[in-house]
Amino acid sequence: MAYFPFYIDIENKNILVVGGGTVALRKIEKLSPFKPSITVVSPKICEEILKFNVKVVEREFDDNDLNGAFCVISATDNEQVNSHIFELCKEKNILVNTVDDKEKCGFIFPALVQKNSVTVGITTSGKSPIYAKYLKEQFLNMLENTNSDTAETLWQYREYIKENTADEELRKKVFSALMSMCLCGESIDTDVVNKIIKENS
Known part of the structure; x- marks a missing residue:
């Protein structure tokens, strides 16, 4: 099975994590930089999870915990509980990730850079996590060796370029030239952008 890579804004979205061990911790570590509202339900919750900005409910899972959930991470060490949560989510059309059980996942976690x-x-559709890890390291190395301001600079001048270039082909040339300068670490300002526009017009 191939997985389509949706990119979704999860800031302030209600994400339920059932389970309080190291497996749940790894998922919370991946999710936290994107600022969702995470609730953790488990009788026992490891100290590392408590360091994150999460709501903690120290008890067994209750079916009503799914109310209002945008998506669910089922990370308990009880296969019956995980299966029960999966079936409930399926009935309620709630996306669920059942850790270490690909057949009970509505979505999976990619290797993230x-x-x-x-x-x-990055995902290999679950076929080879070690290859996904290798690719992750390659992408990380590539990004570490490029100008850290490239994306921000291109974003900063995006509207300006669109407003000052009517032709789509010209716009592509200007963005391409600007990106090349960014990748080489050259300074960019409005005068430079105007010069690029003039040279490519």
Whole structure:
């Protein structure tokens, strides 16, 4: 099965994590930089989870915990509980990730690279996590060796370029030239952008 890589804004979205061990911790670590509202339900919750900005409910899972959930991470060490949560989510059309059980996942976690305003998600559709890890390291190395301001600079002048270039082909040339300068570490300002526009017109 191939997985389509949706990119969704999860800031302030209600995410339920059932389970309070190291497996749940790893998922919370991945989610936290994107600022969702995370609730953790488990009778026992490891200290590392408590360091994150999460709501903690120290008890067994209750079916009503799914109310209002945008998505669910089922990370208990009880297969029956995980299966029960999966079936409930399926009935309620709630996306669920059942940790270490691909057949009970509505979505999966990719290997993530997040650096310099760039987020890359890598998956081998569950076929080879070690290869996904290798690719993650390659992307991270590539991003570490490029100008950290490239994405921000291109974003800063995006509207200006669109307003001052009517032709789509010209616009592409200007963005391409600007990106090349960014990758070489050259300074960019409005005068430079105007010069690029003039040279490519």
